[in-house]
Amino acid sequence: MSEYLISARGLTKKFGDFTAVNSIDFDVSKGESFGLLGPNGAGKSTVMRMIGATSQRNAGDLTILGKDPELNGPQIRAHLGVVPQQDSLDMHLSVSENLYIYGRYFGLPRKFVKGKIEELLTFAQLEEKRDAKVEALSGGMKRRLTIARALVSEPEILMLDEPTTGLDPQARHILWDRLFRLKEQGVTLVITTHFMDEAEQLCDRLIVMDKGSIMAEGSPASLIKDYSTKEVLEVRFGSDRNQEVADKLRAMCERIEELPDRVLMYTEDGEALLEKIYASGLHPKTSLVRRSSLEDVFLRLTGRTLIE
Amino acid sequence: MFIPMAVAIAEARVGKRGERYYSGRVPQLLERGFIAFKSSTWMIVLSGFVEPVLYLLSFGYGIGKLLPTITVGNESIKYAVFIAPALLATSAMNGAIYDSTMNVFFKLNHDRIYHGMLATSMGPLDVALGEIGWALLRGFSYACAFMAVVAPLGLIPSLWGLLAIPAAVLIAFGFASCGMAVTSYMKSFQQLEIITVFLLPMFLFSGSFYPLTVFPEWLQFTVNLLPLTHAINLVRGLCLGHINMGLVGHALYFVIMIICGLFFTTKRLNALFMK
Structure with a gap:
């Protein structure tokens, strides 16, 4: 197994004639907080979906924990916690039921998942909302629940696609605080954002993407030093x-x-x-x-x- | 090295048949159905049972007064006995269609529930089978409830009628897998109306309320191609005890529907989520 958790070489994705991701190379190390910064339509979400083994590349190599997502989709997804751009919470279930059933989707035993729920509710600061329907939650709470849900399988890599888009400043800061804690616990974060302050706050290293290509790569400080x-x-x-x-x-x-x-x-x-x-x-x-x-x-x- | 349990579970499935599409999580999806069901709108649940009973009361006893008996083959039977199996078959169809179209459409496009499910180590065939499985559980309970009402009234003359319950589940399976396949191609809520436009005439013309022999040849031929006709003939044959090879043919019709429905649903979910 290579030293990197995620490794991409010449990674390319086309939708018909449109090239969404154009032969990009990058590596993500264990425990790192890695960012993809770029405007809407830069190809960030497509990269995330390819890493998440829910989208197949057209060319190039992609290795996640030493595995190819095209061949080992379920095994790779078992390692990942995915926080999609649009909420995909189960509106028919309560907060704690959402956490419970998501753990079950990974095939985890009932007892194990039930034990995780308390810990996750505390982490997401949703203890008092455990029996509330998802619809009744604020935008920030829904996001925190989505993150908590993604953690139910104890993933090594947490994938966050535009985690704070649409949230008010206070909700963003609460969310950032939660993500810092995860980072401290050694979870590898892969984050897309079009907010530069978010990238500066959360990312150790990032790639700047535009129109499917990587424009620059480095730590926030080194990028600023090099390009500004x-x-x-x-x-x-x-x-x-x-x-x-x-x-x-x-x-x-x-x-x-x-x-x-x-x-x-x-x-x-x-x-x-x-x-x-x-x-x-x-x-x-x-x-x-x-x-x-x-x-x-x-x-x-x-x-x-x-x-x- | 610490291996998370979710990973160990996924690794254990490596090498299994169809592992990229199916992870054996149907029970978990049924569990989800049950949790959601506990807090669901009971009116919808109740209506699935009440509807055929109301049809039976109004048509069976209303028209039954004007038309005391009806001839099927060489046998003369009470009108209510004639329509009861058809109503069972139709309610199996309606329940399955409701669960696999409206419900599925909202989960797919509005709530994005399948997006969440498919980000886990499950595959699209898990989701398709789980959703259809839930529709079948509901169809099974409706069929049992309907039988519990009509059998004591003497409307099921043959003991073979017990097999009408598994037959209703088979019918529901066929309609649910095709319903889900069709729904997965629908882009807007309005397009779902197409399904209703197809179902209502099928219900009215498929021999629920009178034998098909009243139709001219060409219409008989057309109606005989429709799935509900086969469903009604299958359930009616069992309830009346008219056992022949034709029943196997009707059942086969649904086996083919199931296979085609599952194939296209899985293919489409794969295209939607794994593109």
């Missing part, structure tokens, strides 16, 4: 004037990005740059200095923003 500057100055001159001043601004720093509503200026020292702008006689309506993020990396790599 230390700081970013965001200035707004009003949507009609942004373009007018762009040329002047471009001359003042390493690189700029013109967005419809603002101009991003890449620099090692944002405050100094802002002073320079004022000194040149320009007066932005608003300005903001911030640290570079993965959003900037993505913009640099693709010329587009993550959320469009």
Whole structure:
């Protein structure tokens, strides 16, 4: 068995003429928290489904725990906990019944599953909702239940497809906290997201995907270091004037990005740059200095923003 | 090295026949059906039993007054005795169709329950057999309940009629596997209406309420191709004790339906979830 839990070489998936995943290579090590960052339609979910042995590749190699998902689907799925993008909870059952029956689907004995339920309810902070119908839960609770459900089989790899999309900030932070705990327990996480803050918070290492290809790979910090500057100055001159001043601004720093509503200026020292702008006689309506993020990396790599 | 129990269970199935499609989890799916059933709408459950009884009361005793006997072969029988087996066969069909179309459509497209199921170490054939198995359990209990009502009324003249219960389960199996196959191809809720458009005329023309001999030849021929006609002939033959090789033919019709239905359901679920 190779040293990697998941290993892909030339992994390709086509739907008719459309190439959803275009010959990508990556490896995921044990205990690692691995991210796939990219906009909607980048091919992240397709990669997740191929790893999850619910979608067959068209070309390339894919090995999960030393096995080929095309030949050993059930055995691979037994190792995985899957949290899909859209909830697939059983609406006809209560919270604890959902956990129970999901364990049974893996063929686990009744006694074993019943023993797991308490632990999982505590983990998901749903002890008081154990007898509630799934429909009555909030979005954040449903997500936590889905994660708890995925853990019932004690998986080594937890696959999370856009885990916090559609949740409010508080619910997201609760969820992140739960995922950190899993990571501490040694569970390998594979996460897709189009939120850069999520990728920065949760991932040790990630690949940036766009249109089915990998644009870059590395830790969040190294990606920012390699593809962006230390700081970013965001200035707004009003949507009609942004373009007018762009040329002047471009001359003042390493690189700029013109967005419809603002101009991003890449620099090692944002405050100094802002002073320079004022000194040149320009007066932005608003300005903001911030640290570079993965959003900037993505913009640099693709010329587009993550959320469009 | 620590091996999670779920993995050990899946590994134990390596090398078994059809292991990529089937993991032997039908009992678990029936367990799910039972848990959901405990809190389900009892009206739907009850209606499956009440419907044939109401038909029997209104037609059997209403029309039965105007038409005291009806001739089948050389035998003259009471009208209620004539229609009771047909109602049993029809209720087996209706129950199976309800469970395998409406219910399946919602689980497939709305609740996405099968998506969750197939992310586990189960396969699509587990899901197909489990869902159909549940429809059969329901069909079996309806058939028993119906027999418990009609037999004491003297509407089942032959002891062979006991075999009408397994026959009803066979019929339900045929309709459920085909119903699920058809539903798995449906894109919208409206398309499900097509099934109703097909079922209602079949119910009315398949010889439930009068012998097919009243029809012109060409219509008899057409009606004889329909599954419900075979279902009614099978159950009626058993209830009346008219045992002949024809009954085997009717049963075979359903065996073929079952095989085709399961084949297409598994194929389609595989295409939907394992693409």
